[in-house]
Amino acid sequence: MDMQNFDGVVNAILAVIPNRETDLARLRRLIMAGTYPTITVIGKYNHGKSRLLNELIGHDIFSVADKRETLHLAEHIHQNVSWLDAPGLDADVAAVDDDYAFNAIWTQADIRLFVHSIREGELDAIEHQLLQQLVHDFQSSRRQTLLVLTQIDQMPDQQVLAHIQQSIAHQIPDLNALSVSATRHRQGIEKSKPLLVEKSGIVALQQALEFAISQVPTAREHEKLQLFKDMQQQINQLKVDQEHLQQKLQQTQQQQRQDFDEGLIKVLDKIREDLHPILDISGQDEALVPDSFATMFKNTVGKQQRAKVQIAYSRACIDMNSHLIRHGVVGLPEDQQTRVKSLDTVIVAVLGISVKFREHLHTLFFTDAERQRLQREFAFYFEKSAGREALVEQLNKIEKQLHDIAQAQTALKMLEDAV
Missing domain, CATH: 3.40.50.300 (P-loop containing nucleotide triphosphate hydrolases)
Known part of the structure; x- marks a missing residue:
């Protein structure tokens, strides 16, 4: 092995166990x-x-x-x-x-x-x-x-x-x-x-x-074997530690997603239950009767019904937002934020500005297609939350570390073969 190749091999090992710089310098001396x-x-x-x-x-x-x-x-x-x-x-x-x-x-x-x-x-x-x-x-x-x-x-x-x-x-x-x-x-x-x-x-x-x-020749052979053994053990232990941490973080990642999904289902089920009294009406839906010029400033039945719809919708939003906050979803990703901060919420991004009528509530919370959309889009913003992205970043770093460890193991084997 020439000096240039030796340096490349050593750098691959040092990337994983930098505290072994002196040992690798000694190993270079013993080999060359x-x-x-x-x-x-x-x-x-x-x-x-x-x-x-x-x-x-x-x-x-x-x-x-x-x-x-x-x-x-x-x-x-x-x-x-x-x-x-x-x-x-x-x-x-x-x-x-x-x-x-x-x-x-x-x-x-x-x-x-x-x-x-x-x-x-x-x-x-x-x-x-x-x-x-x-x-x-x-x-x-x-x-x-x-x-x-x-x-x-x-x-x-x-x-x-x-x-x-x-x-x-x-x-x-x-x-x-x-x-x-x-x-x-x-x-x-x-x-x-x-x-x-x-x-x-x-x-x-x-x-x-x-x-x-x-005694030097015998000591040199012993030292080379010991250095290889010590570094191999350290790299192997580092691999075990990283794989254990990777498994632990992956389990955390899976459990967090499971908790979020199951919690969201419970929230949506609760919203359906809470909305039944509002949506279960007989006869004409007074909320659909528009105000006239004569009733513009009067407290009409239509206004009362529309207020009930808005209150019910607000409570549903509060329940969903509470679930989001519990799981670290506290805002939109940076690339989706606007100049109007009041609009920079996940609720607005998923549900829109407002819901005025019973049919809107029914469509949102009682149809399978909309329910699946809500679950999918809320999950999207959950995955975009700071905590989840930090977890992904940790897992990416571990993946890179495991890749570097594999390269270090190969490099160390090359050194052993060169002796």
């Missing part, structure tokens, strides 16, 4: 890395990291100074091992230096060589926290961390030295710290004093590193 194991040397500024590296390699490759020098990743290949000298872990480093250090520790390193100057006493909070994270990481990735206590030659009081070593052992009981002196080792080499070389602790550290390096 060469055969060289990578040892990252980490620690605070002026704790002797670069000097220690030079002694381990046997050449003055890395810059040694009394001021802060390591501002970026310094890399050197020696005897089929890649050595990285990361920026210091000091609290005042720039953000870009933090990025370099993070990349060196979590993305590139197969082995972490954690350097702490014994003259500084116990591990501080930053060092302690990072070492705990590295110990925890070993449990899943099998990447080893070696804790190295440097500059022991600067501690003339052996009792103080032993006390500090013991305190650090209590701080990080899961790591056996190795105490070294790069200065003694250099002196022993230059003056041909094997005993000084032995007491420097560098030989024991080199042996520990050789063993750790021998």
